[in-house]
Amino acid sequence: MAREAEVHVSTVSRVLNGQAAAGRITPQTEARIRAIARDLGYRHNAIARALRTGRTLIVGMVVPDVGNLYQAGITRGAGDVLSADRYSLLLASTDDDLAHAEAQVSAMLSAQADGLLYGVARDPDPVLEGVVRDGIPVVLFNRQSSELSVPAVLPDDGAGSRLAVEHLLALGHRRLIHIGGPADVSSTVNRLEAFDAALASAGLEGGHGFADRHTEEEGQRVARELLDAYPDTTGIVAANDRLALGAIDAIRQQGAECPDQVSVVGFNDMPYSERFDPPLTTIRISQYELGANAARLLLETLATPSRKPETVLLPPTLVIRGSTAPPAA
Amino acid sequence: MAREAEVHVSTVSRVLNGQAAAGRITPQTEARIRAIARDLGYRHNAIARALRTGRTLIVGMVVPDVGNLYQAGITRGAGDVLSADRYSLLLASTDDDLAHAEAQVSAMLSAQADGLLYGVARDPDPVLEGVVRDGIPVVLFNRQSSELSVPAVLPDDGAGSRLAVEHLLALGHRRLIHIGGPADVSSTVNRLEAFDAALASAGLEGGHGFADRHTEEEGQRVARELLDAYPDTTGIVAANDRLALGAIDAIRQQGAECPDQVSVVGFNDMPYSERFDPPLTTIRISQYELGANAARLLLETLATPSRKPETVLLPPTLVIRGSTAPPAA
DNA sequence: GCTGCCTGAACAACCGTTTGCGCAGCGGGC
DNA sequence: GCCCGCTGCGCAAACGGTTGTTCAGGCAGC
Numbered sequence: 001m002a003r004e005a006e007v008h009v010s011t012v013s014r015v016l017n018g019q020a021a022a023g024r025i026t027p028q029t030e031a032r033i034r035a036i037a038r039d040l041g042y043r044h045n046a047i048a049r050a051l052r053t054g055r056t057l058i059v060g061m062v063v064p065d066v067g068n069l070y071q072a073g074i075t076r077g078a079g080d081v082l083s084a085d086r087y088s089l090l091l092a093s094t095d096d097d098l099a100h101a102e103a104q105v106s107a108m109l110s111a112q113a114d115g116l117l118y119g120v121a122r123d124p125d126p127v128l129e130g131v132v133r134d135g136i137p138v139v140l141f142n143r144q145s146s147e148l149s150v151p152a153v154l155p156d157d158g159a160g161s162r163l164a165v166e167h168l169l170a171l172g173h174r175r176l177i178h179i180g181g182p183a184d185v186s187s188t189v190n191r192l193e194a195f196d197a198a199l200a201s202a203g204l205e206g207g208h209g210f211a212d213r214h215t216e217e218e219g220q221r222v223a224r225e226l227l228d229a230y231p232d233t234t235g236i237v238a239a240n241d242r243l244a245l246g247a248i249d250a251i252r253q254q255g256a257e258c259p260d261q262v263s264v265v266g267f268n269d270m271p272y273s274e275r276f277d278p279p280l281t282t283i284r285i286s287q288y289e290l291g292a293n294a295a296r297l298l299l300e301t302l303a304t305p306s307r308k309p310e311t312v313l314l315p316p317t318l319v320i321r322g323s324t325a326p327p328a329a
Numbered sequence: 330m331a332r333e334a335e336v337h338v339s340t341v342s343r344v345l346n347g348q349a350a351a352g353r354i355t356p357q358t359e360a361r362i363r364a365i366a367r368d369l370g371y372r373h374n375a376i377a378r379a380l381r382t383g384r385t386l387i388v389g390m391v392v393p394d395v396g397n398l399y400q401a402g403i404t405r406g407a408g409d410v411l412s413a414d415r416y417s418l419l420l421a422s423t424d425d426d427l428a429h430a431e432a433q434v435s436a437m438l439s440a441q442a443d444g445l446l447y448g449v450a451r452d453p454d455p456v457l458e459g460v461v462r463d464g465i466p467v468v469l470f471n472r473q474s475s476e477l478s479v480p481a482v483l484p485d486d487g488a489g490s491r492l493a494v495e496h497l498l499a500l501g502h503r504r505l506i507h508i509g510g511p512a513d514v515s516s517t518v519n520r521l522e523a524f525d526a527a528l529a530s531a532g533l534e535g536g537h538g539f540a541d542r543h544t545e546e547e548g549q550r551v552a553r554e555l556l557d558a559y560p561d562t563t564g565i566v567a568a569n570d571r572l573a574l575g576a577i578d579a580i581r582q583q584g585a586e587c588p589d590q591v592s593v594v595g596f597n598d599m600p601y602s603e604r605f606d607p608p609l610t611t612i613r614i615s616q617y618e619l620g621a622n623a624a625r626l627l628l629e630t631l632a633t634p635s636r637k638p639e640t641v642l643l644p645p646t647l648v649i650r651g652s653t654a655p656p657a658a
Numbered sequence: 659g660c661t662g663c664c665t666g667a668a669c670a671a672c673c674g675t676t677t678g679c680g681c682a683g684c685g686g687g688c
Numbered sequence: 689g690c691c692c693g694c695t696g697c698g699c700a701a702a703c704g705g706t707t708g709t710t711c712a713g714g715c716a717g718c
Binding site: 660662663664665666669672673674676677680682683685688 | 689690691692693694695696697698699700701702703704706707708709710711713714715718
């Protein structure tokens with residue numbers, strides 16, 4: 001502490017907190033304190049401050065998988081806007097598993113995180129329910145909750161699916177299937193519903209399946225099953241780029257090629273998807289903006305707790321690359 | 330607090346900390362306290378505990394870019410071993426920029442992080458010097474410091490470069506160039522030195538250049554310059570997969586193809602590198618193990634501050650894929 | 659010259675835990 | 689029957705800041 005080195009006590013606090021302005025402290029006192037603080041390399045003890053003020057300037061962010069590129073962009077966006085407001089990010093990865101989420105969130109709340117960025121919402125989600133019940137400010141990203149009234153920022157899933165289907169229809173495809181993620185995740189059902197609706201308005205009907213996880217392996221498994229069930233399929237809409245990659249694997253496993261026999265469109269436009277073989281046609285949503293918006297929403301909620309929960313939908317874009325082409329014949 | 334709901338005071342602390350075992354508290358008292366704590370949904374205030382004990386159970390991890398896939402694997406490894414020991418990860422991304430690093434590290438130290446995982450070391454690195462001077466436990470990963478005696482875990486850069494060069498030599502290549510990262514990063518110089526040495530022991534000599542950042546753009550720029558300077562090049566060794574991707578871009582920009590005219594080998598085996606076009610031949614190091622080892626080293630340092638700084642080298646493996654082939658003619 | 663006000667800084671309580679120490683009660687040994 | 693020791697728990701200080709309140713001194717007004 002600068003105190004012993006000084007002559008004064010905790011006037012330091014007012015100085016270092018900028019309360020000096022209000023005619024409370026002599027300029028030369030302030031200058032002296034600042035000088036000494038600098039010389040001593042004094043650093044605020046955020047812990048002590050947090051204990052007194054009740055604010056830690058820490059927000060917890062929970063994602064399904066830190067190792068996922070798509071999530072990484074979101075994390076970056078959130079980190080940037082949070083650190084601009086002097087907040088730090090406590091990051092946790094749950095493997096999209098409720099038990100893990102429970103433990104991680106509990107740790108974050110123990111750490112007295114001021115708020116949560118929650119990207120692993122299930123529907124229903126007991127962990128999220130607990131958080132909301134405890135009155136912890138939280139904003140969802142990527143997924144929403146149908147039961148809880150919580151702010152959220154997510155891609156416009158419906159618009160995205162529609163873009164994908166319309167692209168394939170425009171290319172001439174008529175037999176489409178959809179690979180969804182876990183069935184208790186909002187984006188899965190939103191994307192599937194829009195897929196069905198877009199097909200229906202063209203007088204068509206498609207098949208679909210659900211992956212247990214958003215991985216290439218699961219995408220491949222579901223695609224294989226669907227291709228077996230609907231052998232004349234020429235187009236696949238996946239709810240996620242990783243599932244799409246798995247679908248391409250499945251197509252090759254059957255001795256076919258993408259896009260020669262079957263076209264595939266992904267969702268997210270994850271990093272490097274333009275470098276894949278084939279380059280992935282996909283629905284782009286700005287990961288950075290998604291994270292940044294979620295963080296902004298959380299900051300606003302922290303500033304104005306009474307604020308009405310808001311859901312912001314990010315507009316998707318169709319990115320046409322090499323994994324889609326007109327049907328073979 | 331469970332206290333008012335209870336009859337007792339801070340005997341709760343001893344119960345909840347497991348000190349009850351030592352015959353200090355009656356089993357039924359303990360049971361009652363635990364029951365009430367559960368009913369109240371009592372949760373430790375980690376802030377208050379940290380203030381008293383001086384330990385936050387938080388470790389700061391600073392990476393060049395959270396959006397980088399390679400880093401993501403490391404983060405995951407570190408997160409897993411840390412959370413097993415009840416530590417949380419405070420993550421910061423610096424864009425490999427010293428000013429950012431300074432700010433982020435400062436925030437972490439304010440948050441009283443118990444230790445640091447530092448993956449952005451320059452050589453020299455003023456931020457790191459400050460951390461070491463303040464006696465903050467820190468372990469480096471990916472990069473080391475030539476001046477400071479700090480534990481570190483990194484790939485065996487020399488062995489990796491040697492594998493890459495020997496692979497190209499075995500394929501019949503004789504005119505090789507090396508694309509390094511920033512010149513003030515240990516891995517850059519280690520990999521370059523080993524590149525030169527491996528060539529020298531075959532009686533050869535190669536060209537090299539340095540990228541300012543580990544990005545595709547920089548890789549492309551440096552590759553272009555080197556290919557201009559050494560037009561008969563048939564093999565490129567990049568210090569990083571992203572640089573390698575840039576090199577492939579540069580090759581194509583010149584109207585050539587990889588591996589037809591020029592072979593490329595990367596470093597790291599970042600996620601999805603097997604799906605690129607062409608699939609990347611690269612030096613694999615286990616990102617997960619790297620992160621996990623760094624975390625373990627830090628935990629040991631925290632447990633035994635007097636412990637000698639240790640440098641652990643992770644053995645690399647050559648992964649042969651599609652970006653390397655025998656020279657054209 | 660005295661009173662009152664204003665300015666600048668010190669005082670002290672408080673945030674929620676941890677932890678060394680003290681204290682009351684009880685049982686056993688002599 | 690007395691004393692000692694042990695057992696089980698309460699007391700209170702401390703961690704390092706923040707912040708409402710108090711206090712001392714100087715100056716101006718009457």
